[in-house]
Amino acid sequence: MIFQSTKTASLKANLEDAIFNSLPADNGLYMPEYIRQISPDFLENIENKTFKEIAVEVADTLFEGEITRSKIENIIEQAYDFEAPAVGITSEDYVLELFHGPSMAFKDFGARFMAALMSYFLLRSSREIKILVATSGDTGGAVAQGFYKVPGISVTILYPSGKVSDIQEKQLTTLGHNVTALEVDGTFDDCQRLVKEAFLDQELNAKFNLASANSINIARLIPQSFYFFSAYAQLKKLGKPIVFSVPSGNFGNISAGLLAYKMGLPVEQFVASTNLNNAVPRYLESGTYDPRPSIETVSNAMDVGSPSNFVRFTRFFGDDWNSVTEKISGFFFDNFQTQEAMREIYKNHGYVMCPHTAVAYLGLKAYREKNTSDFTGVFLSTAHPAKFSELVEQTLEESIEIPERLKSLLEIEKVSIKMKPDFSAFKNFLLS
Numbered sequence: 001m002i003f004q005s006t007k008t009a010s011l012k013a014n015l016e017d018a019i020f021n022s023l024p025a026d027n028g029l030y031m032p033e034y035i036r037q038i039s040p041d042f043l044e045n046i047e048n049k050t051f052k053e054i055a056v057e058v059a060d061t062l063f064e065g066e067i068t069r070s071k072i073e074n075i076i077e078q079a080y081d082f083e084a085p086a087v088g089i090t091s092e093d094y095v096l097e098l099f100h101g102p103s104m105a106f107k108d109f110g111a112r113f114m115a116a117l118m119s120y121f122l123l124r125s126s127r128e129i130k131i132l133v134a135t136s137g138d139t140g141g142a143v144a145q146g147f148y149k150v151p152g153i154s155v156t157i158l159y160p161s162g163k164v165s166d167i168q169e170k171q172l173t174t175l176g177h178n179v180t181a182l183e184v185d186g187t188f189d190d191c192q193r194l195v196k197e198a199f200l201d202q203e204l205n206a207k208f209n210l211a212s213a214n215s216i217n218i219a220r221l222i223p224q225s226f227y228f229f230s231a232y233a234q235l236k237k238l239g240k241p242i243v244f245s246v247p248s249g250n251f252g253n254i255s256a257g258l259l260a261y262k263m264g265l266p267v268e269q270f271v272a273s274t275n276l277n278n279a280v281p282r283y284l285e286s287g288t289y290d291p292r293p294s295i296e297t298v299s300n301a302m303d304v305g306s307p308s309n310f311v312r313f314t315r316f317f318g319d320d321w322n323s324v325t326e327k328i329s330g331f332f333f334d335n336f337q338t339q340e341a342m343r344e345i346y347k348n349h350g351y352v353m354c355p356h357t358a359v360a361y362l363g364l365k366a367y368r369e370k371n372t373s374d375f376t377g378v379f380l381s382t383a384h385p386a387k388f389s390e391l392v393e394q395t396l397e398e399s400i401e402i403p404e405r406l407k408s409l410l411e412i413e414k415v416s417i418k419m420k421p422d423f424s425a426f427k428n429f430l431l432s
């Protein structure tokens with residue numbers, strides 16, 4: 001599979017290079033040079049395939065023989081002991097539950113695959129790598145779990161102090177071993193900037209094999225396309241076009257949906273649903289991209305002022321705003337609307353949602369209000385509600401059940417290193 005930088009088409013990389021050096025030297029992002037189509041036969045019979053079979057077929061189509069099919073099967077087997085069920089809420093709307101992995105958020109799909117893929121490549125060489133990752137909450141937990149005790153890999157996670165939930169913080173600060181958590185006195189955008197600077201720093205790159213696990217890494221994006229295919233497989237029998245509403249922050253998740261679409265997955269429309277960090281819905285409305293500093297909201301994993309995958313998101317459409325807006329609708333919602341939606345769905349359907357999922361639900365609802373055509377709506381549930389138990393309980397005025405896996409975490413002491421949002425401090429830490 002050949003990738004090219006979004007900034008310089010002649011700057012190319014194969015899969016292995018693109019996952020270990022995820023940021024091209026010109027500071028662009030890697031995109032597939034071209035996208036192979038999923039086999040029509042496979043699509044025809046997809047309703048009879050398991051999640052893993054779908055994942056193998058999609059990866060094998062994209063990788064074009066760079067990894068053998070049997071190795072891909074091993075990687076998928078190693079990565080996924082969980083699936084993505086589409087659960088009916090009403091007769092026409094389904095929630096795609098992406099929180100059945102080890103950290104109970106959708107980022108497990110990307111992180112587990114990336115860890116398995118990297119360890120496949122590392123086993124063939126004797127390299128050691130250092131993963132740097134900024135998290136607004138859920139990436140950290142998924143990456144920590146995904147790479148925990150993987151030989152040859154150490155992981156440094158940067159997170160904004162006081163801006164992630166208790167459970168999220170525990171997920172990244174309690175593993176130890178090859179996983180270190182840096183608690184940054186700043187915002188997620190600060191964390192992301194520090195990581196970006198590190199990748200561009202010559203001295204650090206001379207000393208270490210640095211790799212990124214953020215959604216800029218194409219190895220995280222590719223596997224997220226699997227569950228769009230899986231949702232289609234589960235809902236195909238309804239015989240209606242499908243609209244996906246994706247709760248978006250850095251726009252990795254929806255970009256993976258676009259990758260699936262470009263491979264030939266039939267998708268009627270994507271809805272980009274955000275909180276008040278609404279640079280993309282505003283772009284869809286006006287044609288002008290005007291990112292702003294991030295704002296804190298109740299759906300904090302989407303508190304991203306300047307989405308790092310925006311360039312990819314538009315590149316799928318040749319950066320043409322008219323084409324983008326034909327396939328993508330955008331809506332944004334405030335905290336009040338989000339919490340109202342959580343109450344509404346709980347009251348009417350007995351279903352408990354995390355705030356990010358509620359934003360996706362609202363996006364689908366807003367799209368339905370504008371479009372009277374007959375379609376199956378799918379809103380993506382990106383995290384288990386118990387990861388945000390405090391907010392969920394306060395909103396629903398009910399106590400919710402916390403899965404054992406999360407409960408036991410809360411009893412472990414957190415271990416983090418505090419840091420100012422300052423590159424020289426970060427660099428010194430890495431060099432020490």
Ligand SMILES: *Cc1c(COP(=O)(O)O)cnc(C)c1O
Nearest residue numbers: 138248249250251252253301382
């Ligand atoms: C990361 C995250 C999102 C946003 O996903 P992007 O790929 O960054 O758009 C949404 N919800 C939850 C729970 C998340 O952890």
